[in-house]
Each structure stands twice: as C-alpha cells, then as structure tokens.
Amino acid sequence: MSLSQMKVFNDYVMPSTIELVAQEVDKFNAASGGAITLSTDGFTGDFARESFFQTLAAAQRRVDRYAAQASASATDLVELQNSMVKVAGGFGPVRYEPSQMTWLQRPTQQGIAAASEAFAKILMQDQLNSAVASAVAAIENTAAATNDVSASAGMSYTAINGANALFGDASSLIAANVMDGACYHSLVDENIANSGRLFQYGNILIVDILGKAVIVTDAPALRESGTPNKVKVLGLAQGGAMVNNTSDVISNIETSNGQTRIETTMQVDYTFGLGLKGYTWDETNGGKSPTDAELATGSNWDKTATSVKHTAGVIAVADADQ
DSSP, X not given: OOHHHHHHHHHHHHHHHHHHHHHHHHHHHHHTTTSEEEOOOOOSSSEEEEEEEXXXXXGOOOOOTTSOOOOOOOOOOOEEEEEEXXXXXXXXXXXXXXXXXXXXXXXXXXXXXXXXXXXXXXXHHHHHXXXXXXXXXXXXXXXXXXXXXXXXXXXXXXXXXXXHXXXXXXXXXXXXXXXXXXXXXXXXXXXXXXXXXXXXXXXXXXXXEXXXXXXXXXXGXXXXXXXXXXXXXXXXXXXXXXXXXXXXXXXXXXXXOSSSSOEEEEXXXXXXXXXXXXXXXXXXXXXXXXXXXXXXXXXXXXXOOSSGGGSSEEEEEEETTO
8 A cells, every 4th residue: 555545544534534523413413402512613722711791680679669768789780701611632543554455455445434433433422421421510519400319219200300390490491311321221111101212323322201302321420339329310401511613623644664564543633612501611620621530520610600590400319229
C-alpha cells in the first residue's frame, strides 16, 4: 500500500465520522423528546456563558387601599450567569497493518468505514454518559429535586412518579426518564406494557412508557455501589442536558516503517460542550477541561434557577437489591 493511498484514508475518515454522528444526533434528539440534546454548534474557549435575569416573583405584593402609606421594599433586578464547560476526549491510537486489507483483497474504504462507525458510536456513548453523570450529580445534590427511597424500597413507578411530582404542576415539563437496562426490565416485570421502541443506536435504547420517552442506557452513573446499592432514574425536562460542539473532531492517520511489516495508526481528538438547565458549571471549583470525576461532582454544578421547576429535572434513588 503506497503513501498516496493512505492520503485517501485521511480524506475519507473525517467526512464519514462527522456524517455518522450528525445522522444519529438528529434521531436521538427527536426520539428523546429533547431531554438530552446533542448539537454540532460549538463555542470558543473553555466555557460558554449565558446571562439571564433572576425571577421577579418576589416583587409581587398585596396592597391595602385603606391602609396608611408605607415604604415598599425594593426587589433588585439581578443578572445571573450559566456556564457550559468544554470536555476533551480521545480515541486511539488504533493500530493495524495495511497489508491486512490488501492480503484479503478488500477495498481500503471498508476498513475506514468500520473504524468511523465504531468511533461515532463511542463518541455518542461518551457524550451521553458524561451528560447523565453530570445531571445525576447536580440533581442529586439538590434536595428539592431528589426522591430517595433507598433506605426502604426498590425502584418502582411509585418512586419515579414521586420524583416527577417534585415538579408539582410543572411535572408535564419532564420529557423523559433515564434508566439503565436492569432497571427498565425490573419495571417490565411489574406488568407494565412497554413495547414501543423509538430509537436504538449501539446500546442506547429509547422506548415509550406511560406517555413519556424512557432513555435506556447503562450509563455508570445510574448505579452506585455501597450500602444500600443504589439505582437511579433521572426525570429530565426538555433541554435538561445540553451537549454541543459535537462536530469538533480531528483525526490523524500515520504509516510508519521499522517493524517487519508496515504499520498504520489512527488517532482522534475531540471535544464537546456540556451544560445543564438551571445549573452553571462552577468555573472556580470545577475548573477547565474537567475529568469524569469532576463532572460527576455535585458541588461543581451550582443551581442558578430560583425554582426547581426551572431546572434540568428530578431524580429517583432506590435500593437496587429490593
């Protein structure tokens, strides 16, 4: 295999990878009810900041038309800020021998298509796992958004409904529940009919349960070992978790000599932005280019919304062994 043929690899891997991601992003966003949105829109720097005015509900007051005049307390117009954080990741290097393809008389595009599809799935899984871990950390760190029955009960529709009820009259804003496969099947065992499949890509499954989308994925953050062993279900509002900059993918393929056979390695760098509705990334405590552990630390996500109804959502926590 000549060096000129390897340039075809470089030209081919990027469009293939980005196209695969874009197609699956569209399917995921539509099927999940927009609870976790994946977008190719990007931003410069380490953080994306958005300012907004705090609610003025406290400015409303009752007036007695027959009372003597008195001074009224002023309500300050306060501007707050939400920050999204940029997360960096990598794939590879993946090593193979070009002669493996020519030996089998296979087109070079076949190997690149397979590598691109594998990377696209892994990239989406990373984005989803990171969004879930961040949402679990932030929401569970907010007492008003957490229904924890792990001291006495297992996961049930009662527990999930109790979590959704924390939104009160705004519970209809919860667009989807996020759970792992074991939890999903335990609910099916309760004789709830859940046959509608909206979307499947790799090991991510979205179904319809009781009129709400349910995202079924074995994200590690949905389980917590200990006493008790905890299982968690997220109830996310529309736009609860936002992942953007998904098109920031840089790949490089190199062919090298020095071994008994020529070797080729493929390596990919990527970044994506991550944000939560009603929460801001704590730029001081969380810092730049966070690790998985930092994303999954609740204190690194500061609640900015005054009402829990205006946040990313709620969480149900139960004993996985009951």
